[in-house]
Amino acid sequence: KEALAKYQELKSRTDVIPVVLGDKEEIESSLESIAYIEASFSELLQKAETINAEQWFEKRQAQEPEYFDTAPGEWEDLEPADQITVHLDILTGQPKPEVYIALVPVVKGWMIPAFLKTGSWNDCPNPEEHAAVFKYWDEKYGIEVVGITMDVIELAVKNPPTTKEQALKLAEQQFIYCPDIVYQGTQSIAALASSLINGKVWFFWWD
Numbered sequence: 001k002e003a004l005a006k007y008q009e010l011k012s013r014t015d016v017i018p019v020v021l022g023d024k025e026e027i028e029s030s031l032e033s034i035a036y037i038e039a040s041f042s043e044l045l046q047k048a049e050t051i052n053a054e055q056w057f058e059k060r061q062a063q064e065p066e067y068f069d070t071a072p073g074e075w076e077d078l079e080p081a082d083q084i085t086v087h088l089d090i091l092t093g094q095p096k097p098e099v100y101i102a103l104v105p106v107v108k109g110w111m112i113p114a115f116l117k118t119g120s121w122n123d124c125p126n127p128e129e130h131a132a133v134f135k136y137w138d139e140k141y142g143i144e145v146v147g148i149t150m151d152v153i154e155l156a157v158k159n160p161p162t163t164k165e166q167a168l169k170l171a172e173q174q175f176i177y178c179p180d181i182v183y184q185g186t187q188s189i190a191a192l193a194s195s196l197i198n199g200k201v202w203f204f205w206w207d
Helices: 003-010 024-034 041-050 053-063 109-116 127-141 164-177 180-186 189-196
Strands: 017-022 100-104 143-148 152-157 201-205
Touching: 003 017, 003 100, 017 024, 017 109, 041 109, 041 127, 053 127, 053 164, 100 109, 109 127, 109 143, 127 143, 127 152, 127 164, 164 180, 164 189, 164 201, 180 189, 180 201
Parallel strands: 017 143
Antiparallel strands: 017 100, 143 152, 152 201
């Protein structure tokens, strides 16, 4: 229950960037996934620097156009998210008994997925792809990587989209990056877009 307060306290450090990793079981699952990624942090970072995020969205969508169907669907007025939930039990909504906070020795938050070797399973992007996308979104929206578990990433957003047009473009990108937030969440890109207008938290989840 004190995790987010501790996270905010740790943000004052200049030598590391804190990120909430979830509970012990979630860390163990992440470690199992990390074991399959042989590339070093520096190698993953170099790969990330070569990826143009906008082109990556286009290429990923073109590879499976039926699966990544970007038709927006019906607009709905959903409330924007403004609460971090990585420290909470998904079923009860109550704080987990214990969560861990990593102190990641990187200079920019977008580098965190490369350092933690996040992803590379099912539809979840590779670490270098996460990093490239986060760098792009950070430049446009000012994101902060708050939480990363085995299958969830939560970002705090300083400058979220404020118009329907901006939100629809971002929602399309987020759907291509993480289709489950639509297929098992909002049910349409337009509904996702409505929740992104002035939304201070972005939630991603891969099944």
